[in-house]
Amino acid sequence: MSADDKPGPVRPEWPLYEVFVRGKRGLNHVHVGSLHAPDEQMALHNARNLYTRRNEGVSIWVVRAEDITASSPDEKDPFFEPSGDKVYRHPTFYPVPEDVPHI
């Protein structure tokens, strides 16, 4: 799950992959969990067996956990501040009379 600063395994282990599943056509791939596998192909097969035993998906992505770059964990981080004060990005910022149709 955490991509960048996980302590290394105590012995040579299969690398960690994060698994993303598209539930059905038209939906985004969503992170569902992780697994270990010796390579990408076996990671895909393991993910099929582990995360889609009951038709949970139509498409799977696997990504080496160490290849993911993540933002800081704290949601109050200044990283997200630029969007905090821009209320004019939301439709509710603009009052429109109730009797104006279709808007």
Add this chain to the structure above:
Amino acid sequence: MTTTAGEAPPEADRALQADFDTKVAAKQRIEPRDWMPEGYRKSLVRQIAQHAHSEIIGMQPEGDWIASAPSLRRKAILLAKVQDEAGHGLYLYAAAETLGVDRAELTERLIDGRQKYSSIFNYPSLTYADVGVIGWLVDGAAICNQVPLCRTSFGPYARAMVRICKEESFHQRQGYELLMRMMEGTRSQRRTVQEAVDRWWWPSLMMFGPPDADSPNTQQSLEWGIKIDTNDALRRKFVDMTVPQADKLGVTLPDPELVWNEDSGQYDFGEPDWNEFKQVVSGNGPCNAERVARRRAAHEEGAWVREAATAYANKHRNTQEVAV
């Protein structure tokens, strides 16, 4: 990842602790890279690992019957169920790994006897009715335990529990349906079901852990949101859920003190044999040695498969690099 407490100056540490406490109190989830108290991390690792080990060891009592299933239908069902248990173990090991431990290390701790698993899996499954009763009572008790844990404070653990609970429902129903079918059979088949119920009832009640008075960590775990209900509360809930199911099935539960209490609106029931529980937890149950030995054998005898897969992956990678 976890920030270790020792590195930060005391005032920064207090701010982190306060922030953590606020999140937990507001029922927000703690995620792996958030700061968390070391005790919280350790308790979670122990709890999730124990839970994962239980799923993996839990494959054995039922796995014993796969080759002797009475029909192809039952065999397919049992295979799917045991495969689910493996999957549940893997979801949970993955959740534990987000806390900075290594799955291989957890497996070592299990087969060295340094970490425990649920006491229930140290009992033998003597007949096919045991497969049904394990589904009905053991998975029923597990569901009772696990549904509240879908709201536990640690995000990856809660998400794993959501997946697991969805799948457990099939486990319980297939068990109950198997027993209903057997109860339609001969007198001997009905007796087999009743005897299996008699064997598993008390161990199932023990799955909720010792009485609250003997469970010193409960209070802290409740405050941290890694436990949602006390052992006794869950045990009581399980009894209330199960008695009508037993009536409908036509079996009796082997507890002479089990009686409806009009005043409390719940069942009164007897005390499990806590000495037996202590014995089984400390390694002296009927199957402890066998279960761990089998897990060790599977791990050690499977080493060549893991090595071969690694060798294949390396060879494949090298070939690709040459071709580029």
